[in-house]
Amino acid sequence: MLRNPVLRGFEPDPSILRVGEDYYLATSTFEWYPGVRIHHSRDLVNWRCLGGVLDDKRLLDLQGVPDSGGIWAPGLSYADGLFHLVFTVVDTYGEGWKDVPNYLTTAPSIEGPWSDPVPLHARGFDTSFFTDEDGSSWLLNMRFDWRPGHETFAGIQLQRYDRAARRVTGEPRTIFRGTALGVTEGPHLYRRDGWYYLVTAEGGTGYEHQTTVARSRSIDGPYETDPAGPMLTSRHDPSLELQKAGHCSLVETQYGQWYAAHITARPYGERGRCVLGRETALQPVEWSEDGWPRIAGGIPAVEIPVPTLANAPVPEPPATDLFEGPRLGPEWSTLRRPAAPHWVSPAPGRLRIVGGQSAGSRRAPSLVARRVTDQHCVFETRMDFEPRTSDHLAGLTAYYNTRNWHYLHLTAGDHGSPLLRVLSCEAGRLTLHEPGIAVESGAPVVLGVEFDGPVLRFSYDIGDRVRQFPVELDATTVSDEAADEFQDGRVRTLGFTGAMLGLWVQDLDGSGVHADFAYATYRTGHS
Template sequence: MIHNPVLRGFEPDPVILRVGDDHYIATSTFEWYPGVRIHHSRDLVNWQPLGGVLDSKRLLDLTGVPDSGGIWAPGLSYADGLFHLVFTVVDTYAEGWKDLPNHVTTAPSIEGPWSDPVPLHARGFDVSLFHDVDGRSWLLNMRFDWRPGRESFAGIEIQEYDRKTQVLLGKPRRISVGTAAGVAEGPHLYRRDGWYYLVHAEGGTGYEHGAAVARSRDLFGPYEPDPAGPLLTSRHDPSLELQKAGHCSLVETITGQWYAAHLTARPYGERGRCVLGRETALQHVTWTEDGWPRIMGGVPAVTVPAPALAPAPVPPQPATDPFTTLGPLWSTLRRPATPDWVSPSQGRLRIRGGQSPAGRRAPSLVARRATAPNCFFETELTFAPGTPDHLAGLTAYYNTRNWHYLYVTADDRGSPLLTALTCAAGQLLTHPVSVPLESGQPIVLRAELDGPVLRFSYDVGGGLRALALDLDATVLSDEHADEFHNGQLRVLGFTGAMLGLWVQDLDGAGGHADFAYATYQESRP
């Protein structure tokens, strides 16, 4: 059986692709490096993380992008012996504007090397490529209309793309405005039995989210919506374990079975906050006699029959990382993991201090996704702060405006101490924690997620000691992160809880911190 979500934690907007016996899922990464995470499977049951594609500033520059800006909904396809990746880098999305440059890069292997990105257009986002049987290719996207009083989601566009010259041809044409659910986005196009099938997301990315299908005999339409309604949604049943279901892409296995990869979320309580962010699930797809794709009941199932493929288990990820390298589970915030600020070696990850928690140019945060409601994250830190401007420790992080931080710093006399700080919707909250330390003394730090509660503990010898704090873990959620002012969007929440190693050097003295290991482990509630 397939057990959903197959990609747990912050893994949204999946696009699934098969090349031979290999299946790949690419997901959005927003302000995190490497951009566009890839997972691989031979059987759709077992998935191995391969890391991110866009791993350098040559391929992706995230300097200064807003929270939940950056990479939105990539498109992954294969033609001419090359993987084609199209992606949007969202530089602006608030106050009624969106700056949406789209690019394409190619590689002979999913591991690369990836070519220099070529700009395409900036009219919309959620780009994908469709390669037709006649050898021509087409770029799809949603069209964004900035004009006040207009519907900003202005329909699904298509434009011819020349794979050899990597340029767009002709003019874009609108082929659909979606259904009455509105907010048509995330388009993918498929051809089967002489029909073109347009699969797109609708209803927004929250609890009204869904996926719709329309078809046409002609590439440019008109496209007829499926008379049975949405292909997939959770909007009508808040009791379902998997909520926010939508943003589908389809794949046919080598044995002729069809599956849909889709976005989903697991809230704490009915229509509650989703600390783990938006995740990726798979559903089995059948076809009706008159040629419509169907998911059983049109709702997401937690367990799904696996395809008739040979089992292909993957090696389990070890709970403890000794930092011989920085592996595919790790991400860095807004800048790639370059040796000038982060360097793994046997038994140590050295991180040079970066900007403040509000900084969007050069923060020093190395983090991994929280994947279960109950889990813990632990590290051993060696750090010698000289002033209150030097900080290093462990964080449970959502974005620059929402995080919890257990860290070592120095007081006004230069004496080191352990303390804790929270930021919720941009407001700082100090906690009554002050544990004196010896300079350079190793200290074990731990964060434990217990559903909606976060707890910190530490060990300077003699065992773990819990801080007398029950922190609100739900500030690390999409729902809490969304901010509006007088009805105008200010901040979006599109990511999920990250657990990480964070270092600040606010006086520019060049300080660093050493982390001996990091352990992440899921635990039972």
């Protein structure tokens, strides 16, 4: 049996694609570089992360984007021997506005090189790309209407795209306004047996989430929805292990089987907080006698039969990264700026990170992090760092966004002596946990963190033995629900990502300090 989710941790908005015998999944990355993560499989069971596609500022600029802004819901497709990637960069989403420019980039190989992005439009987000049987190509997106008194999610739009000229042509048309549930977004279009099938997400991406299917004989409608109701949802059953199910994209295997890749989440308790963020799962799809794609029971299954594809295992990534390559491995991400030698440099036996701006910075933070994939996991590193003032900090963090994190770090006290401290930020409020632990100047320290369900514990070793920092912290501080903030009924901050574990360095006085990390070990399960 295949056990869901197939992509664990912060891996939302899956766009699935088959090219020959190869399957690809593209997921949203928001404020993290490289933008748009790609996973590859030959059997839909074993997936290998290839890393991100948009890995420099020529392709993507995330400087200044809000928490959970940046890359939303990419669309991956294939035509003319090229991979086509469409994506939205969300620069603004609060106070009733959304600045959402969309782009398209192409590459002859999934590993690039990727072309300079072509601007498309900024009318809405969740853009996808569809090439019809006659060779014509079309862009789809949800339409955002900013006007007070209007429905902000104003339906699904369709517009022709000229692949040769690399630009949109003609006027956009609204082809579907959704069901009464509303918040209609995430469109993907498919053609089968003379029908156009429009697959959309509705109800928002939380516990009311669902996938709605509509069809038409004409590409521009009218579209009728499946009379059986949503193809997939968890919203009627809080006891299901997989919640927030929706936002499907479909793929047909080379043997005629169909599967849906979809968002899901594994909360801590019924309708509880989701520390792992929104993850990606797969469900088999059957076609009804009257031609509708259906998922058994309309609910997400934790286990499904393994697809009838040749088993293609992939090597497990090592638990410990010694940073021996010239670049960061595909499991690592950097916050709001691409990894570049002037601030992050792997070398055999160490990763050097030059200090960046504060924990609240949206411009130049120095954070290298990886996804939390299990409710029980541990992360450890050994660090060399010589802080000279309290403006110098370096260590290990459990991170969600600029307003929600826990941080075990080395800094300097009032008299310049190094101190190991724990600092937490919850909804923007800082708490410095006592006591500070005195550390010998110039000595390396081993730092560790454990996620034990809803409890988070830090540990350290300053040369004699491993000790726990004497405070238990709330792991659900780094969850989607804790990150969601509203003020006077308006969105302040959204929580669309997931918990990360990272190596973090601040240089608040601009003196050029750096920290060296000898290794980083990540393991699932209890310590």
